[in-house]
Amino acid sequence: MDITPCATDDDYEQWRQVRIAVLPYERTASVAELRESASADRLMVLARQDGVVVGHGLAARSDMARAGSVVPRVLPEHRRQGIGTALLHHLVAHVEGLGLPTLRAGADDEGSLAFAHRFGFEEANREVEQTYRVDGPVAVTPVPDGVEVVTAQERPGLWEGAYERFGLECLADFAVDTPLDVSPERWAQDWLGDPMFLALHDGEVVGCAGLGLDADDATRAENGLTAVRRDWRGRGLAVHLKLVALDWAAAHGVEEVYTWTQDGNAAMRALNTRLGYATTRVGIQLSRPTRRT
Incomplete structure (x- = not known):
């Protein structure tokens, strides 16, 4: 499996399609918006197996003080193959490189929550969608x-x-x-x-x-x-x-x-x-x- 940073518009569009597949009930930023939000602190990556995109990741400085956000996502048909774990480690390394002491993440289904708990994440807060x-x-x-x-x-x-x-x-x-x-x-x-x-x-x-x-x-x-x-x-x-x-x-x-x-x-x-x-x-x-x- 290869994990590579998004560089081209096609990369960003493939990143978008993973998010849309995993979170079809939320809006996903356009390629232009993703490009506009690019910074040295922000890492966006694609995970590929045999040249096929199977997941993506995002690591960035969080809006929470002294914290970095990590967002690994894997397409449903490619889960339980170690892809999410590899993405998480890759994203955590980026946040560590920013010198931030805390990781932030989110989950809104039992599978994602169980995955997060395996890696030491604990509940900090809740949000309600209306x-x-x-x-x-x-x-x-x-x-x-x-x-x-x-x-x-x-x-x-x-x-x-x-x-x-x-x-x-x-x-x-x-x-x-x-x-x-x-x-x-x-x-x-x-x-x-x-x-x-x-x-x-x-x-x-x-x-x-x-x-x-x-x-x-x-x-x-x-x-x-x-x-x-x-x-x-x-x-x-x-x-x-x-x-x-x-x-x-x-x-x-x-x-x-x-x-x-x-x-x-x-x-x-x-x-x-x-x-x-x-x-x-x-x-x-x-x-x-x-x-x-």
Whole structure:
């Protein structure tokens, strides 16, 4: 078996096809998006047997502080042949080379969870997937007084400029086991929805809600970050922004919008339920030290 880094557009497309096969219920980034996210810290590989792609892997600096993410995936018909193990070791070595002390991974089925436990990963947190079926225009609640809603795409630089005052506060409030550590560059690139709706008051961003459209299925989208600055909470702004995003989805042919929310974020899960989202899946977040003792 050969494990080689993705280099060409064809490599990235084959990497995409493995993810689509393993996670058909989630959007997969386009080749252009994968290329845009490339960095020295990020490793994307393909596993081949006799020249045929049988799996892929991803290792990168995590949004969790002092941690690296490892994602080995093997096509179902090629599992239990040691391919996942080889991929995991390859990805762990990359994270070790970054000098990060903790590994992060995820599982949302019993097979993946059993595999992770074999290599010392333990549950650190849980996420809940909730799904909204779009069946027509969405009634949007009134925008709070003094607030203007625009898109980040209409106002270049506004999202990037919101990192210090808005972004860091929102990131600090995530219900996670380890604080998030998101650089301004990653905020600008990885956390921006398209579209991303921004609530402005006196020219400052006080709330956001975005969507990530599915490049392979125009009827499906994922909610991006939905957040409101602390001093603006309790005024109906999160509801308004989320409904604006859902109404945009309805107007653009999207039939299903799904979102992943931390299990500990009861307020957002309750809001989603009130808006008509149904709980559809649970994902388990896992961690372990980089070097096992």
